[in-house]
Amino acid sequence: MSVVNQETVPMEALEEDIKRKVQDFILSHILPGESRDNLKTALPLRTSGILDSISTLRLIQFVEAQFDLEVSITDANTSNFNSIDSIAAYVIAKKANT
Amino acid sequence: MIHRGSSQHPDHLAAYLEASAASAPGRVAVVDVDGSPVTFAQLDDRAERIAGFLRSAGVRPGDRVAMILSKGAAAVAVMFGAMKAGAAYVPIDSGAPAERNRSILAGCGVRALFAHPRNLEALASIARFVLPETVVVVPPAGGGELADEGARNDRAVPAVPLRDVIAHPRAPRSDGARRASDLACILYTSGSTGVPKGVMISHGNAVSFVEWCSEVFAFTPEDRFSSHAPFHFDLSVFDIYVSLKHGAQVHLIAEDVGQEPRVLARFIAERRLTVWYSAPSILALLAQFGRLDRIDAGALRLVLFAGEVFPVTHLRRLVELWPDPDYYNLYGPTETNVCTFARIPMPVAPDRTEPYPIGDPCSHCAALVLDPEGRAVAAGAPGLLYIAGPSVFAGYWGAPDETAARFTERDGARWFNTGDIVRFEPGSGYIYLGRADRMVKRRGYRIELGEVESGLYQHDQTREAAVIAVTEPEGVKLVAFLVGRSQASPTVIELKQFCAAVLPSYMSPDAFVFLDVLPRTSTGKVDYQALARCATAGAGEPSARAR
Numbered sequence: 001m002s003v004v005n006q007e008t009v010p011m012e013a014l015e016e017d018i019k020r021k022v023q024d025f026i027l028s029h030i031l032p033g034e035s036r037d038n039l040k041t042a043l044p045l046r047t048s049g050i051l052d053s054i055s056t057l058r059l060i061q062f063v064e065a066q067f068d069l070e071v072s073i074t075d076a077n078t079s080n081f082n083s084i085d086s087i088a089a090y091v092i093a094k095k096a097n098t
Numbered sequence: 099m100i101h102r103g104s105s106q107h108p109d110h111l112a113a114y115l116e117a118s119a120a121s122a123p124g125r126v127a128v129v130d131v132d133g134s135p136v137t138f139a140q141l142d143d144r145a146e147r148i149a150g151f152l153r154s155a156g157v158r159p160g161d162r163v164a165m166i167l168s169k170g171a172a173a174v175a176v177m178f179g180a181m182k183a184g185a186a187y188v189p190i191d192s193g194a195p196a197e198r199n200r201s202i203l204a205g206c207g208v209r210a211l212f213a214h215p216r217n218l219e220a221l222a223s224i225a226r227f228v229l230p231e232t233v234v235v236v237p238p239a240g241g242g243e244l245a246d247e248g249a250r251n252d253r254a255v256p257a258v259p260l261r262d263v264i265a266h267p268r269a270p271r272s273d274g275a276r277r278a279s280d281l282a283c284i285l286y287t288s289g290s291t292g293v294p295k296g297v298m299i300s301h302g303n304a305v306s307f308v309e310w311c312s313e314v315f316a317f318t319p320e321d322r323f324s325s326h327a328p329f330h331f332d333l334s335v336f337d338i339y340v341s342l343k344h345g346a347q348v349h350l351i352a353e354d355v356g357q358e359p360r361v362l363a364r365f366i367a368e369r370r371l372t373v374w375y376s377a378p379s380i381l382a383l384l385a386q387f388g389r390l391d392r393i394d395a396g397a398l399r400l401v402l403f404a405g406e407v408f409p410v411t412h413l414r415r416l417v418e419l420w421p422d423p424d425y426y427n428l429y430g431p432t433e434t435n436v437c438t439f440a441r442i443p444m445p446v447a448p449d450r451t452e453p454y455p456i457g458d459p460c461s462h463c464a465a466l467v468l469d470p471e472g473r474a475v476a477a478g479a480p481g482l483l484y485i486a487g488p489s490v491f492a493g494y495w496g497a498p499d500e501t502a503a504r505f506t507e508r509d510g511a512r513w514f515n516t517g518d519i520v521r522f523e524p525g526s527g528y529i530y531l532g533r534a535d536r537m538v539k540r541r542g543y544r545i546e547l548g549e550v551e552s553g554l555y556q557h558d559q560t561r562e563a564a565v566i567a568v569t570e571p572e573g574v575k576l577v578a579f580l581v582g583r584s585q586a587s588p589t590v591i592e593l594k595q596f597c598a599a600v601l602p603s604y605m606s607p608d609a610f611v612f613l614d615v616l617p618r619t620s621t622g623k624v625d626y627q628a629l630a631r632c633a634t635a636g637a638g639e640p641s642a643r644a645r
Contacts, residue, residue: 049598
């Protein structure tokens with residue numbers, strides 16, 4: 001039990017940090033002028049038309065550089081990159097596997 | 099340059115397919131988006147059966163046959179089927195909002211429509227009456243649950259499945275009535291009032307371009323062509339008809355593959371493409387994001403680009419990664435197809451920043467530079483580029499006044515005003531300087547800023563809207579200025595979502611700026627120059643240039 005708790009706390013902090021950084025990038029590079037409160041982490045970005053194919057490429061490039069990982073072609077899909085939540089989950093899973 | 103001995107041009111695009119189907123029936127003509135091959139004989143047979151079906155359904159020479167289809171071999175067969183029936187095909191963007199597609203269908207009064215189930219449902223839900231009597235439902239290319247989708251749709255809209263159309267009996271070919279002046283297709287481009295305008299392309303227009311390409315680029319049956327541009331784009335005329343004329347293969351690239359640089363780079367390598375033709379935008383994305391150093395594109399011998407300015411930084415990077423092919427800049431609006439061209443001299447100098455010239459007129463075109471009053475300009479001075487020749491289009495569908503406004507008679511020829519400002523430089527040819535109106539190019543797409551504004555005006559919070567284009571090193575950005583009806587203005591996220599619903603994705607603005615009032619000139623017009631200054635100042639980038 002105690003092992004789980006020790007891992008859970010830093011994991012949550014890490015997840016929040018990832019979300020914050022992705023949010024910052026989207027606010028400054030893709031949705032200039034939008035407020036942080038409106039950019040909910042669960043908001044669908046691709047399927048709702050907020051991100052188009054080119055802004056998605058820029059976002060993936062940012063994620064690769066920021067978190068020092070390589071997003072494979074098969075991973076660069078709508079389920080991993082549709083919301084800030086799913087991006088954070090993807091980054092954590094990717095980091096755990098390397 | 100080899101001059102073709104018996105230069106008897108066909109007067110009909112279908113003749114290219116028919117000739118190759120006769121001389122090389124078993125060779126692969128089209129490789130579908132899922133990789134499945136279609137031979138010349140198969141493609142010609144499908145097209146004959148589609149033509150037979152269309153005739154039996156009442157389609158007559160001169161009619162229009164619309165297709166709202168994603169990239170696929172089925173769409174190619176429909177294009178040829180329509181032309182063999184004497185009709186013009188009208189390719190419509192299957193990814194565009196249904197309302198935009200409705201206005202195209204209503205505008206050119208189609209006799210038959212081929213569409214995917216989801217597009218039919220979307221159209222039927224907003225305007226059932228716009229659908230013609232003859233509707234053919236086409237399963238999505240390579241998309242799993244075909245039978246289910248077809249069955250579901252049968253209840254929504256009465257439609258014939260494509261498989262029944264392709265099983266229609268063949269009739270003896272009757273091509274006696276073919277004339278070069280018949281319309282081959284209508285390609286819709288952005289219209290400044292918000293309604294797309296239809297560029298009427300005759301068989302003679304397209305054939306003269308195809309023959310010019312053959313003369314200059316020496317294609318062989320061993321070539322493997324890309325088909326990256328959608329079929330509603332004039333670049334597709336090259337991909338399809340030039341490849342089929344030469345008995346070569348054309349590899350259709352699905353929309354999602356075409357937008358994903360790494361997948362696309364692999365596709366180019368695995369298919370061993372030899373001829374590439376696209377807008378510069380996707381080549382720039384390949385150079386930046388495609389990891390081209392990891393793939394072998396050694397088969398590529400020719401890279402052609404057209405549709406917009408290729409930023410030199412990205413072109414230089416591309417040439418570093420792909421040093422072997424010959425690169426050509428092709429220039430020409432949809433109304434003339436390619437009318438000037440320039441080979442890019444290698445290498446690209448490390449300190450070069452200005453874009454390459456659009457070059458010299460093609461052999462089938464004549465060019466002229468005039469001032470706004472229609473007088474010839476002094477050699478080397480800027481002016482409007484006019485084009486005459488057999489590739490120049492017949493006119494805009496249903497818009498004789500708009501057509502007349504773009505033409506001028508001179509020395510017994512009919513000259514089309516491209517609206518592009520150029521100057522001539524000996525040794526380089528024509529140099530593109532800019533536009534005389536509010537048409538811009540973004541990601542290879544032609545956009546009338548008025549159409550974007552018209553989309554924004556559909557938002558019930560919009561009192562006034564003005565859109566400008568800002569050229570930045572990474573490309574053209576659209577900035578929308580809005581005056582709201584109340585203090586509670588919509589959020590950027592809401593506006594992005596709204597634009598995704600009413601405009602094609604390439605027309606969605608990159609940034610939104612709210613103002614209390616739009617700046618106006620002394621005559622009461624929106625002061626776009628003031629907005630451009632505002633946009634560059636707001637972006638905080640002193641290097642960004644106002645247009």
